[in-house]
Amino acid sequence: MKKQRVVITGMGMITPLGNNVRSSWKGVVEGCSGIGPLTRRDATNFPTKVAGEVKNFNSVDYLKAKEARKMDRFTQFAVVATLEALKDADIIIGENINPERVGVWIGTGIGGMETYEEQFRKFYEKGYKRVSPFFVPMMIPDMASGQVSIMVGAKGITTCTVTACASGANSIGDAYKVIERGDADVMIAGGAEAPITDMALAGFSSMTALSTNPDPRTASRPFDKNRDGFVMGEGAGILILESRESAVSRNANIYGEIVGYGATGDAHHITTPAPGGEGGARAMTIALQDAGLHPEDVDYINAHGTSTYYNDLYETQAIKSVFGEHAYQLAVSSTKSMTGHVLGAAGAIEAIFSILAIKKGVLPPTINYETPDKELDLDYVPNQARQANVQVVLSNSLGFGGHNVSLVFKNYA
CATH class of the missing domain: 3.40.47.10 (Thiolase/Chalcone synthase)
Known part of the structure; x- marks a missing residue:
């Protein structure tokens, strides 16, 4: 079996540095920090006081309000980053790419934790009838891939990898192999996470994994002697992986190759x-x-x-x-x-x-x-x-x- 070469033709991202690839990369090149004071939760409840929060993200700027309400924040991130990546790749599924030859492989570490906490509070205070009928499909980790597939019309393999902090990388690697062996022409691959929630912060704080440095400018300091733990972040990264044959046939812009x-x-x-x-x-x-x-x-x-x-x-x-x-x-x-x-x-x-x-x-x-x-x-x-x-x-x-x-x-x- 001939192995297909696999290239990258599109990218999309939402990070604490910016809500697209351009602004996120600009922040990296300039050595900027996307870390700031913890605001999405009450910081007085935790020993950690800082986080890498996504800023100025409003789901209805990208999605219909009715659709956004049925998605956890991590899924919203995945969908929005995918839309950027497909646009960057100049792909319109069903027009210039066969839907059955497009798959989705998006990983997450803990999935819809925010939804779980919100709905549990409703159940605890008001009973099961007040729990959203969308609770389960909003919470489960595979829903980023599922919602992306539905929204963009991708009908190939659609799946999810959950391997903690390796989830996004595993997803890209596994998607790469799908194309390499000829089972798809295009894979929408990456990871999404929205873990800045009470229980996630509590759990990581309890295991003393998070930095307790209150200064957002210096709390995340990899390889430094004075490092004292990681800083929680949120966001998504999506790559459009494509067989070289497909990319060349449609004269696509190629960023690089995964080998x-x-x-x-x-x-x-x-x-x-x-x-x-x-x-x-x-x-x-x-x-x-x-x-x-x-x-x-x-x-x-x-x-x-x-x-x-x-x-x-x-x-x-x-x-x-x-x-x-x-x-x-x-x-x-x-x-x-x-x-x-x-x-x-x-x-x-x-x-x-x-x-x-x-x-x-x-x-x-x-x-x-x-x-x-x-x-x-x-x-x-x-x-x-x-x-x-x-x-x-x-x-x-x-x-x-x-x-x-x-x-x-x-x-x-």
Whole structure:
């Protein structure tokens, strides 16, 4: 069976840096922080006081009010980012693409948590008759993919991956393989998350995973010695993956090519990565083998880089184990320093930043990097973006449960 080459022809995103790709990328290049005071919930209830909130997002600016009311916030993000991505790709399903050859694969970490909390309060206070009939379809994680499929008319495989913070990256990798093996011509792929809710904040605070630094300018500080936890973010990232044959036939704009996908399990612990990043190292190795590339071919790694002690340490150790001396020649940065950690959407948002790093020749920075940690001694592109000739990027995503994902993108030629 001939493997299809898979390219990226469209992108859409909503992040704490902006409500589209253009403004989000501008924020990254300028080293801006999308993190601010926690306003979506009562901050006095939690030890964490900051969040990467999406700003000035009103669903009715993009969707009919009747439709928006039937969607949780994470689904709204997914739908709006998809509309941007399809427009960017110049795809109108049913006109220039066969609907049966278009699939949807959108992941999420915790799905409609906001809807669950709101409806439970109604049930607790007023009984079951006051619970919305749309409660279940608004809450379940697969509804981002389902609503996107319905709204744009995609009739191919429509599914959802839930692998915690690796969900978006897994979804892109699995969608890539659907096209590679010839089961679809186009896949709408990525992740969406809206986790800034009382119970999500309570749960992550209880496990002491969130930063308690009250200064939004410095709370998210991946690879810095004084890192003290991640900052919760929200948003969505959607890629239009397309077979090269389909893209060329319709003279589409091609941003880059996805060439490698590695996924592994730690089999170690529900929240802490395996010592030395062993599982993440295997995911990177598998992704490079899938791409037919050598470690020295990689120019830049968009790290998972959560700003937690063990993640940043073990991911650095994993990179060293895979890349050897080349680890000190390539650039490594965490855009979570600017967006916060968008959980199941993080891998998709970071995939877009990775592709734009290639297309624009810019290495995104790790902002808030002030105090080096002697155990973390790679080039983390501190504080300012850097011009560079970027040909190959590897993007890492790691999730609770021991999920490890690496994606490899390269310049299209």
